[in-house]
Structure formats: structure tokens, C-alpha cells
Amino acid sequence: MASPVQQFEVTPIFPTVAPGAEIPFYAITNSTVMMFAAVAVSLLFFWYTTRKRSMVPGRWQSVGEMTFEFIANMIRDNVGKEGMKYFPFIFTLFMFVFLGNMMGMLPYSFTFTSHIAVTAGLAVFIFIGVTIIGFTRHGLHFFRMFFPHGAPIATAPILIPIEVISYLSRPFSLSVRLFANMTVGHIMLKVLAGFVVALGVFGFVPFVVVAGITVLEFFIGALQAYVFTILTCIYLNDAINMH
């Protein structure tokens, strides 16, 4: 039986590398291919759904518009009108993570969101971007966020480091949440699927469980893409409106 973590192995597709040898940084791996595929699927989807652009949307156009409005409303509710400037980025982010999670559920495919390198890359980019937006909009006033209004000044030496740590832990929690959810779910699927074979006749019991967990995994994949995007919106709101 294959190891349950073998599915997360990054293998180069081009150029082919001898086993054990170092993979060159420019190599096209199965992870890269899945990322390209996610971008291609998203492009194709929106090309197809916006192809007619009729006043009364058809079935496909409705789906495209619903996706669009879902993110637009999310930004409007969480950030406000000014956040719409960043709509292209947040929409792209949502589509990338969502398609990564969903396409990872296809048999023989690869879930690139189950790698902390990918999720941390996204999260650190968001964190740095949001911090820069905050400083350009509010200048040094941005630091005021770390000390609550009306708190006694004597508590500052404790409160400020705590708030700063809580702020700095954002890229961690953002990336680990997505990565851990995807990894744990996929390992659980593989382990339980292994039981189906190992138990022989009684394998139908884990088989039913695996079927249920597969549905749960689709749900978690969609939910985590949503959570990742909405947290980005909340962080953006902090930087733009600075309560």
C-alpha cells in the first residue's frame, strides 16, 4: 500500500531528474502544472460565461455573475466601497485557492494548497501588501492600532507587544489554517481508503465512511477558500479604515 503522504510529493515533470538528485528551481513540477491548470480553468470558465453578455443571463452567465457578485458583496460588506479597488486581487485569490482545493479532489491530481510553501507565499504576500497599504494611507498613525483608546498608559508595555504579536501571527494562522485543513483531510481520506482494501469483506464499513468524508472534503475545500478570502478582506479593512 502506498504511504498516505505520498500524494503530497512534488515530482518534477520537466526536466526529468534522477531520483534523489536535486530538483532545479525552474523545474515544472506536478504542483506547477496544477497551478497552471487552475489558472486555465478559471480563464476558460470566465471566457465561456461572459461570451454572450446578454441582458438576461443564461445558465452559464448566471453562474459567472454569481461568482463575481459573491466576492463583490464580500468586499462591500467587509471593507466598504474603497475596498473595490482591490477587487481584482481578491477575486483572483479566491478563484486560485478555490480551484486548487476543488481540483485537488480529482483522482490522480495534486492539491497545491496542501503545501505550506504555497499558502505561506500567498499569506505573506497579503500581509506585506496590507501593511504597506496601511502605512501609505495613514502614515505613522497606523501604529495607533496597536494601543486601544482609553486604556491606562501603564498597560502599554504589555498590551503593545501582545497586539503586535497578534498582528504578526496573521500570516502564520492564515497559511497554516488552509494548509493544515487540506493536508489533514487528504491524509484521512487515504488512510481510510487503505482500510477498505485491508479489511476485505468488511471493507464496506470504511467505504461508506470514505464516501461521507469525500463530501465533507469538498465542503471543507470550499469553506477554507471562503475563509481565506474573507480574512484577507478583514485585514484589508483594518489597513484601509483603521478603526
Added chain:
Amino acid sequence: MPQGDGRARFQMVEDERRNTQNLADIDARLRAARPVVSDDGNGGRSGRGQGLGIAFRITIELVSTVAVGVGIGWALDGWLGTKPIFMVIFLFLGGAAGVMNVYRVVRGLDDSVGLGQALERKKQAKDQDGADDPPKL
């Protein structure tokens, strides 16, 4: 015939006016229906899925803040040459930040910076509509 032409044109203008009126009416009705629809789309989470999500989030929140705290302390120690002091201090600060974040998750506060402001905003929102927000995952 000029008179008939005029009547036809009048009819056309009238039709158009009615059409735009209809469209405006539809638009208004759509606008009225929209909040209900979007609420329905986001709120349909199962109880167990949500509980699991919150448990997961609490774990990550605790671990990540402690890790960041230790990391800052370790970096400060390396920079200032005061080997264990800052790491110990920031370990506890990180733990405190973790507990603070968990408190916010459990109370269903928003994720913005500043516990005091978040508490105040929650209180204001509660005064406005009297309902408790469910915690976000």
C-alpha cells in the same frame, strides 16, 4: 398621413416609457429581495462543521502566536546578545496573545487589530439589532 404618424410615434414613446417603468419596478423588487438571498447563501452551515472549524481555528491561533512570540524573542536575543531573556519574555507574551485571540474567536468578535475596539464594536452592533453574531471560522 401626418396625424396617424404622430399617433404611432406617441404609442411608441408610451410603450417605451412603460417598459422602463417595468424595468425600474423589477429592479426595485430585486433590490428588496437581494439581502434575503445573500443571507441564505452564507448562513447554511451545519452545526458540527462549524464546531469543528472553531476548534481547529483555536488550535492554530494558540500555536501560531506562541511560535511568532518565540521567534521574535529568539531574533531579539541573537541581535542583542542576551541569550535566554527575551525568548522567555516573548514566549509568555505570545501565549497571552494566543489566549486573547482565542477569546475573540469564542466571543465571536471580528478579526481586526485591537481587542478593546472589537469589544466596543460588538457592543454597538448588539445594541443595534440585539442578535449575537456567530463566530467566524
